[in-house]
Each structure stands twice: as structure tokens, then as C-alpha cells.
Amino acid sequence: NSKVIQTPRYLVKGQGQKAKMRCIPEKGHPVVFWYQQNKNNEFKFLINFQNQEVLQQIDMTEKRFSAECPSNSPCSLEIQSSEAGDSALYLCASSGQYEQYFGPGTRLTVL
């Protein structure tokens, strides 16, 4: 059973509002991933970290998405100005070697 904790489980925002979600990875897992799963079951990789450093991220040219993984604090993913198309399940996964274990996700609804 995964021990990845994600909060909140549900998030409802109006268009243009900020949306912030958090993730506590499994203890001892140095790598953290964020994915977006839409209603059509399409998974989109967003960003990953290893020990607080960004390994890879999608082209966030719109700069609406930001993420960080500070030491001794939960990782976070923030959408600066939510849009209707951002409505999705946001999943955090942590990894020790190569296996990724997912949390329950944060369901974001943008009205």
C-alpha cells in the first residue's frame, strides 16, 4: 500500500484563482513526480524532483504551473491562475529506485 499523502483530496476553484496542492512522499524516497490525469484517462507528466532539485519538467511556457520540493516540508504544485481545462486529478508519486508509488490524488475542479 502506498504511503504517499496528498492534500487536499478535493479542490474547487473559480477561473483565475490560485490552486495549491501538497504531497508528502514515502519516507526514504528521493524522487517525486507530479502527473495530471484527465477525465479521458490521459496521464500527463508535469515535473519531477530528486532531493529538492528539478530533474525534468514539461514546457511551462504559460508559467501558470509551479512546483517545489523543499527539504523537511511537503512538496507542492501550484496553478497561479486556474482555467477550466485544468480540471483533473493531480497525482503525486514517489520513487526509491524506479518503481513509482502514487498517492490518492487531488481532484481539482475549476468552475
Next chain:
Amino acid sequence: QQQVRQSPQSLTVWEGGTTVLTCSYEDSTFNYFPWYQQFPGEGPALLISILSVSDKKEDGRFTTFFNKREKKLSLHIIDSQPGDSATYFCAASSITGNTGKLIFGLGTTLQVQP
């Protein structure tokens, strides 16, 4: 272009039967293939995974087969139970010299009828 393809999209089997889900991929650099099980309202749970150096892995009622030449894999569930009703995703990644991000298929929704 979908790099990981799953079939069928949905499947119904009777309790006690064998379920077979299939997956194909494009990128020959992929060398790690996990299968995830997802129930409504939950995150995906790692079910079983296989590295490209193997052609078969078993874990209880679940077995995954890997065919490197054909770039295909499958998940077999024997003695299927109503509690197995869920959406199953295959995924792929390159774990060597890469960040290990997973590429997912679109899933197969399984219904096991009692």
C-alpha cells in the same frame, strides 16, 4: 501519437475466469513496464512490473508477459474476482540515464461479473 497502446478499452469476464489485457509500445528505449490498478476516486496502485531483461513475472493471480521483439506485453489475471473490477493501466519508462517518467496507456476498464 499514443506511445503506449492498450486493448481492449473495456472488458467483461465472469467470476473465476481468466482476464487478458494487452499493451504495445513504440519507443525501443523503454525498459521498465509497470501495470497499475485504479479504483474510482483513488490513485493508481502498482500491481506488478517487469524489466525488459525478463519475459515473465508472476505475483499471485497476476502474471505479466513481455515480448521485446514485438514490443508487446500482457497482463493475465487468473480466477478473476468481482473485487478485481477496476481500470488497469500499463505504463512504460526508460530507467537508464533518464528521469524515469512514466508514459501511460489509456487504460482498460474491467468488469468481473459474479
